[in-house]
Amino acid sequence: MIGVELFAGAGGMATGAVMAGIDVKLAIESDSCAAQTYLANHKNTTVVIDDIQNIKEYKFERNGDQVILFGGPPCQGYSYSNRKTRTAKNPKNWLFKEFIRSIMLVDPDWIVIENVPGLKKMDNGFFLKAICDDLRNLEYTPNVKILNAIDFGVPQKRERIFIVASKHGIAFDFPIGEFVNKPITVSEALFDLPFLQNGSMKPKLKYRTKAVSEYAKSLRGNKKIVTQNYVTKNSDVIVNRYSHINQGNNWRDIPVELMENYKDHTRCHSSIYRRLSENEPAVIIANYRKSMLIHPTEDRGLSVREAARLQSFPDHYNFIGSLDQKQQQVGNAVPPLLAKAIFKKIIEYSE
Known part of the structure; x- marks a missing residue:
C-alpha cells in the first residue's frame, strides 16, 4: 500500500505507517524545520516544503497498489487548551477543506484524518x-x-480523534489496544537513558543501563549511544520550585513565597x-516545555530524547x-505506535 501524507509535521504518523508496512511516497509540510526532520528520517519519501494551498497536483507512482491519504490538519483551533481560537472564525480551522480538495486530486482508496x-x-x-x-x-x-x-x-495519556474513510464502502472497525489496563510506565520508558542536568546540551551520551523494559529495548534497537540529550535551561528560581514538587503533583506543592511573581498563582x-x-504513564506532553513538565526523579525538564521516548x-x-x-516537533507529533495500529488494521482490510 502506498501512502501520501498532508500536514506531515516531523513524521510521527509516517513513522507509524512505515512500521505497519506502508510505502510513504510523498509528504507535504509547510514548516521547513519539520520538513527537514521528516526528510532526514524518511529518506525514501519525497517531501514537498510548501503551503498545501499551493499544491495543484500530486505525482507519484501507484504501480497498481492501493493508496492511503493521511494527515492531521492544524489542530490549534480545536484544542481544549486553546480557548481563544476554538471557534469557526479561526482560519486554521478551515484547513480541512484543503484536505478535501487533495482527496479529489489524489483519489485514494483510504483516508485517515487525525486531530x-x-x-x-x-x-x-x-x-x-x-x-x-x-x-x-x-x-x-x-x-x-x-x-x-x-x-x-x-x-502517555494522549487522546486523538481519528476519521478513517474507505472508498470501497467498508465500515472500518477500529483496533482495540493490547495495553488496556496494563499501560507502559514512565520508568519503563526512560530509566535506561542517561542522567542529565538542567540545561544539558549533550548531543551524544552512553545509555545509563541496559534496556529496562521491552518497550525501551524496542526503541533502542542496536544503538549504543543516546542522541539529542537537550534540556531547556531553567533559572535557579524555577529549579528551586521543581525541588518541592512530588511525583504526580503540580504547582500546588510549591511554597507560596516562591510563586510571588505570579499575579494570581491559584489560577x-x-x-x-x-x-x-x-x-x-506520562500526562500529555504536547507542550512540555511551556508547561514545564518535570522529570520524575531529577529537578529539570525533559530532554528531547526523553520526550521522543514518551x-x-x-x-x-x-x-x-x-x-x-x-x-x-516532538510534542506536536502523533505517537507512532498509535498511528501504526490504525494503519495495520487498514492493511488487514486490504489484503
Whole structure:
C-alpha cells in the first residue's frame, strides 16, 4: 500500500505507517524545520516544503497498489487548551477543506484524518459533521473514534480523534489496544537513558543501563549511544520550585513565597509544573516545555530524547532545528505506535 501524507509535521504518523508496512511516497509540510526532520528520517519519501494551498497536483507512482491519504490538519483551533481560537472564525480551522480538495486530486482508496478530541465538540460538532459530510459527498464511508495512546503501548495519556474513510464502502472497525489496563510506565520508558542536568546540551551520551523494559529495548534497537540529550535551561528560581514538587503533583506543592511573581498563582493550569510519576504513564506532553513538565526523579525538564521516548519515536529518530523547534516537533507529533495500529488494521482490510 502506498501512502501520501498532508500536514506531515516531523513524521510521527509516517513513522507509524512505515512500521505497519506502508510505502510513504510523498509528504507535504509547510514548516521547513519539520520538513527537514521528516526528510532526514524518511529518506525514501519525497517531501514537498510548501503551503498545501499551493499544491495543484500530486505525482507519484501507484504501480497498481492501493493508496492511503493521511494527515492531521492544524489542530490549534480545536484544542481544549486553546480557548481563544476554538471557534469557526479561526482560519486554521478551515484547513480541512484543503484536505478535501487533495482527496479529489489524489483519489485514494483510504483516508485517515487525525486531530485532537476537541474537534468532536467544537461549535457543537459543526466541523466534524462538515468533514464527514464532505467525505460522503465524495462517496467515502467515514468512521470516527477517539483513541487513547496508552492503550496501544505508548507511555502517555494522549487522546486523538481519528476519521478513517474507505472508498470501497467498508465500515472500518477500529483496533482495540493490547495495553488496556496494563499501560507502559514512565520508568519503563526512560530509566535506561542517561542522567542529565538542567540545561544539558549533550548531543551524544552512553545509555545509563541496559534496556529496562521491552518497550525501551524496542526503541533502542542496536544503538549504543543516546542522541539529542537537550534540556531547556531553567533559572535557579524555577529549579528551586521543581525541588518541592512530588511525583504526580503540580504547582500546588510549591511554597507560596516562591510563586510571588505570579499575579494570581491559584489560577495556574493543573498541567503547570507537573512532575511525572515513574510508575504511571506520562500526562500529555504536547507542550512540555511551556508547561514545564518535570522529570520524575531529577529537578529539570525533559530532554528531547526523553520526550521522543514518551511519544514512542525510535531512538534513531533525530529532530532538526533550534531547541524550541525540536521540542515543538516532538510534542506536536502523533505517537507512532498509535498511528501504526490504525494503519495495520487498514492493511488487514486490504489484503
